[in-house]
Amino acid sequence: MPLQFTYEANPGRIVFAPGSVESVRDEIVRLGAGRALILCTPNQRDLAERVALLLGDLGAGIFDGAVMHVPVETIAACREQADAAAADCAVAIGGGSTTGLAKALTLETGLPIIAIPTTYAGSEMTPIWGITKDRRKVTGRHRAVLPRCVIYDPELLLSLPPAITGPSGLNAIAHAVEALYAPDINPITALMAEEAIRAMAQGLPRAVVAPEDIAARAATLYGAWLGGAVLGAVGMGLHHKICHTLGGMCDLPHAEMHAIMLPYVAAFNAGAAPHALARVATALGGSEAGDAARLLHALRRETCPMQSLAALGMARADIRPAAEAAAASSYPNPRAASADEIEQLIAAAYDGGEPQ
Ligand code: NAD
Structure with a gap:
């Protein structure tokens, strides 16, 4: 505290x-x-x-x-x-x-x-x-x-199609993950962020397979509310910076891009913000910081149809320019990231494999 x-x-x-x-x-x-x-x-x-x-x-x-x-x-x-x-x-x-x-x-x-x-x-x-x-x-x-x-x-x-439900839910989780390592975090936002991840992760798989399950829709909407609240309250980090850059330069769909990118940035930040990532992991059913990226990746695989930036239509040639543009702008993040490191993160999301 x-x-x-x-x-x-x-x-x-x-x-x-x-x-x-x-x-x-x-x-x-x-x-x-x-x-x-x-x-x-x-x-x-x-x-x-x-x-x-x-x-x-x-x-x-x-x-x-x-x-x-x-x-x-x-x-x-x-x-x-x-x-x-x-x-x-x-x-x-x-x-x-x-x-x-x-x-x-x-x-x-x-x-x-x-x-x-x-x-x-x-x-x-x-x-x-x-x-x-x-x-x-x-x-x-x-x-x-x-x-x-x-x-x-x-x-x-209830009418939100599964293909939009999964990515939209992970977009809300992305707000909460970055809120947990924001420099301007406070105890109240941290509680809201953890609860956002827990509620969303609990309801999302069910909302995707049974879109008309009202309990799953209520849990996920509650998670989305809290995710939005922390997005509005504290500064977002590297993940949002990369997604903002990719959205502008490559015109990729917003929620899908967030869903795909998130596990790789979580893995990158785990060593520099172990307490925050441990809270993410706990909210997802894990126990330590190192679990967070793997569990986010598993949730994405379970709930989202698109698993890579390549599948979203991004061109490989855009990876380096996007990395340079993201590296050139300032943002709060627990770990500094060079253009080369951001390039590696985007390349990993481009391929869509397990986060390292
Ligand atoms: P969206 O609002 O574009 O909706 C996606 C599609 O789903 C639309 O065609 C919509 O008509 C349809 N749709 C929405 N709800 C539906 C439902 N219940 N049933 C059936 N169809 C439904 O997408 P989004 O992901 O909600 O929002 C993305 C946009 O919001 C981006 O431009 C992003 O930058 C912005 N955004 C802004 C903030 C902020 O704080 N300013 C936060 C998050 C997102």
């Missing part, structure tokens, strides 16, 4: 229950708002229409144009619709792409957000926003983009 720490709780209200999407109208009233624009991706339009029915006269329409990486053109179209409808709040129902669009809208307009997550990405718990302009993603932190209320309804996850 450190002698000294700062803990800043992110504001917000959490409503967690199967069927809690039904409470969306009450939550808008509680906010003091009365004209909600509903945001979603094109393929979650049906769900948004269900929310519109629940909202009745408090609904101000549906914007169904959310896409990955929040392009400025999408933000402009969404803002135009929000202005035309005189919206006074946004309801974001969907994964990280939809929540990301709501955050970008709020950055421009100040509209309060109610988030209803349907994946394990965890964006709803972080003050981190991202916007893509001319194929370049810019990110920042601002507490104003934090949703005012998050409705976690595990029933909405």
Whole structure:
């Protein structure tokens, strides 16, 4: 236990229950708002229409144009619709792409957000926003983009296909693993991170083989909430730096890339952060730091269809430039990593074998 720490709780209200999407109208009233624009991706339009029915006269329409990486053109179209409808709040129902669009809208307009997550990405718990302009993603932190209320309804996850469920769950675990060796860790975030890994690892294999198992969906959504909370609270390390770089340079799918990369970075950091990695291992059912990477790899094999960056379509020629770009930027990590070492880590993930 450190002698000294700062803990800043992110504001917000959490409503967690199967069927809690039904409470969306009450939550808008509680906010003091009365004209909600509903945001979603094109393929979650049906769900948004269900929310519109629940909202009745408090609904101000549906914007169904959310896409990955929040392009400025999408933000402009969404803002135009929000202005035309005189919206006074946004309801974001969907994964990280939809929540990301709501955050970008709020950055421009100040509209309060109610988030209803349907994946394990965890964006709803972080003050981190991202916007893509001319194929370049810019990110920042601002507490104003934090949703005012998050409705976690595990029933909405029942439709999440196994191929998205596994990687999305490991993406949430990646937040928690890096939180455990963050330099700004505190006892509360550490508890949340360990619990995130335990809950996610307990529920994820079942959620993949039996997507409609509500207990598995509740355990994993609870883990995702805590994973998002620690992502928003402390600085992320080498794993997130590599994934951010690969995402930008190689346009690889977000959750899958995290799922594949994580065991190799855990192995790399185990010697430098033995206490943190031992906590990861314990939460996964192991006992010592050296178990963490092996258990993360086993969980990935059990739950994810894609097992290597090569399978995601990355070109081998991109490994070295990505390693150099990641090495050139600063990030907190328990062990310094040279461009050569990062190249080895990406190469290992490219092949997808056992972490060494
Ligand atoms: P996503 O939001 O793009 O969703 C992936 C696909 O799954 C979409 O087509 C979506 O419509 C569909 N989908 C979502 N929920 C579903 C459900 N329950 N049933 C059926 N289909 C469903 O993907 P994501 O992984 O949730 O989010 C990734 C994005 O979020 C990335 O751009 C990433 O950078 C961002 N992100 C941001 C933060 C942050 O703190 N700002 C944190 C994590 C992720």
